[in-house]
Amino acid sequence: xxxxxxxxxxxxxxxxxxxxxxxxxxxxxxxxxxxxxxxxxxxxxxxxxxxxxxxxxxxxxxxxxxxxxxxxxxxxxxxxxxxxxxxxxxxxxxxxxxxxxxxxxxxxxxxxxxxxxxxxxxxxxxxxxxxxxxxxxxxxxxxxxxxxxxxxxxxxxxxxxxxxxxxxxxxxxxxxxxxxxxxxxxxxxxxxxxxxxxxxxxxxxxxxxxxxxxxxxxxxxxxxxxxxxxxxxxxxxxxxxxxxxxxxxxxxxxxxxxxxxxxxxxxxxxxxxxxxxxxxxxxxxxxxxxxxxxxxxxxxxxxxxxxxxxxxxxxxxxxxxxxxxxxxxxxxxxxxxxxxxxxxxxxxxxxxxxxxxxxxxxxxxxxxxxxxxxxxxxxxxxxxxxxxxxxxxxxxxxxxxxxxxxxxxxxxxxxxxxxxxxxxxxxxxxxxxxxxxxxxxxxxxxxxxxxxxxxxxxxxxxxxxx
Ligand code: IMP
Numbered sequence: 001x002x003x004x005x006x007x008x009x010x011x012x013x014x015x016x017x018x019x020x021x022x023x024x025x026x027x028x029x030x031x032x033x034x035x036x037x038x039x040x041x042x043x044x045x046x047x048x049x050x051x052x053x054x055x056x057x058x059x060x061x062x063x064x065x066x067x068x069x070x071x072x073x074x075x076x077x078x079x080x081x082x083x084x085x086x087x088x089x090x091x092x093x094x095x096x097x098x099x100x101x102x103x104x105x106x107x108x109x110x111x112x113x114x115x116x117x118x119x120x121x122x123x124x125x126x127x128x129x130x131x132x133x134x135x136x137x138x139x140x141x142x143x144x145x146x147x148x149x150x151x152x153x154x155x156x157x158x159x160x161x162x163x164x165x166x167x168x169x170x171x172x173x174x175x176x177x178x179x180x181x182x183x184x185x186x187x188x189x190x191x192x193x194x195x196x197x198x199x200x201x202x203x204x205x206x207x208x209x210x211x212x213x214x215x216x217x218x219x220x221x222x223x224x225x226x227x228x229x230x231x232x233x234x235x236x237x238x239x240x241x242x243x244x245x246x247x248x249x250x251x252x253x254x255x256x257x258x259x260x261x262x263x264x265x266x267x268x269x270x271x272x273x274x275x276x277x278x279x280x281x282x283x284x285x286x287x288x289x290x291x292x293x294x295x296x297x298x299x300x301x302x303x304x305x306x307x308x309x310x311x312x313x314x315x316x317x318x319x320x321x322x323x324x325x326x327x328x329x330x331x332x333x334x335x336x337x338x339x340x341x342x343x344x345x346x347x348x349x350x351x352x353x354x355x356x357x358x359x360x361x362x363x364x365x366x367x368x369x370x371x372x373x374x375x376x377x378x379x380x381x382x383x384x385x386x387x388x389x390x391x392x393x394x395x396x397x398x399x400x401x402x403x404x405x406x407x408x409x410x411x412x413x414x415x416x417x418x419x420x421x422x423x424x425x426x427x428x429x430x431x432x433x434x435x436x437x438x439x440x441x442x443x444x445x446x447x448x449x450x451x452x453x454x455x456x457x458x459x460x461x462x463x464x465x466x
Pocket of ligand 1: 033034035060061062147148149150151152153154155244245249258259260261294295296
């Protein structure tokens with residue numbers, strides 16, 4: 001069976017009812033540099049999930065959900081909280097800023113959203129005030145080498161975790177331990193604030209008072225979440241593991257050092273939720289029909305000028321967390337193919353196809369040129385990646401609105417050709433296409449959960465190179 005034939009078959013399967021069968025245990029990850037529209041896809045799948053788990057990242061992430069005219073801005077709590085009966089877990093691999101988490105709880109409570117199904121890991125690490133300050137100050141000190149972090153204290157929280165000096169949720173819950181931990185940590189951090197940044201010291205008593213208050217508010221939700229997840233698995237409940245950020249921001253597999261400090265890739269779900277790899281049934285990737293990136297770092301397909309501005313305007317490319325304008329560029333097939341490989345992706349959801357509607361021509365990066373040599377694969381050397389020049393294949397645009405399309409057949413031929421090209425190039429079926437922010441602006445091409453596993457589907461086929 002060839003990929004093309006299989007993919008064409010898949011295109012005709014668009015009438016499948018996604019919600020009639022059990023979900024299984026699924027990881028949803030970003031296939032680019034974050035902001036791929038994972039929120040919409042997890043919202044779609046959350047309907048069939050019994051449990052939704054956030055496994056990494058912290059309040060650097062963010063998505064806006066609009067339900068019945070109410071707008072929710074969530075950074076840590078999975079959007080599954082809006083479905084009554086869905087358990088929502090903030091796993092041990094996350095970095096929890098209790099101040100922001102409590103604001104989210106208040107926001108949901110004010111709208112009478114029940115919070116009884118929320119669980120918070122007692123082994124997750126806590127973002128402290130000095131993490132936020134050090135994040136911002138360290139960025140200033142980096143000068144030209146700055147990363148462009150969200151300034152939410154994520155890097156310093158994970159740094160303390162690795163250094164084994166972090167404060168965990170369970171420490172918050174015990175007054176004596178919290179006091180002892182905060183005195184110890186602040187003693188050390190004050191030396192850094194003073195000597196490196198010339199700042200006044202933090203008062204440990206103030207921090208203890210603030211964080212004791214947070215502890216009282218969060219206590220009802222704090223449990224051993226890995227045990228709860230295991231329990232759910234043994235009871236055959238469907239679990240959705242929700243990745244934040246994206247593959248190219250992964251600490252180990254992304255564009256280091258321009259990455260976040262956690263592991264957004266599918267493998268991160270095992271560590272950050274506390275489950276074995278054998279429990280994961282499916283990996284669904286989410287990618288935009290073009291590419292965006294926030295913050296610094298190389299971005300070979302970045303478009304500077306009119307087309308880039310147009311993508312930014314039509315795609316409303318401003319961050320939910322920081323409001324920063326996102327850099328925009330053409331779809332990068334090389335990183336797409338890398339994301340398929342590194343995540344063991346079974347299928348892909350392509351979002352924001354409608355943003356490309358007006359273009360006469362659309363480019364896709366199919367290889368890089370590095371120092372005069374053609375390179376087909378994402379280079380793991382960051383120095384080399386910084387020197388990559390994109391080699392493009394140009395495809396015709398469709399110059400028609402796709403926002404009203406509800407099936408593959410409704411899409412203009414050029415749009416179908418564009419998607420087929422991406423799928424063939426990355427060797428991954430496209431299961432979902434999103435043509436706008438509304439829940440109804442979604443085309444289910446094939447069942448993302450119950451279709452054949454990609455790894456089995458393509459095991460005996462030769463990868464097609466463009
Ligand atoms: P940090 O996670 O705040 O340390 O930021 C590190 C890098 O990841 C910066 O380039 C950020 O812009 C980027 N980043 C962090 N979270 C997100 C996200 O949710 N979407 C897109 N980029 C992000």
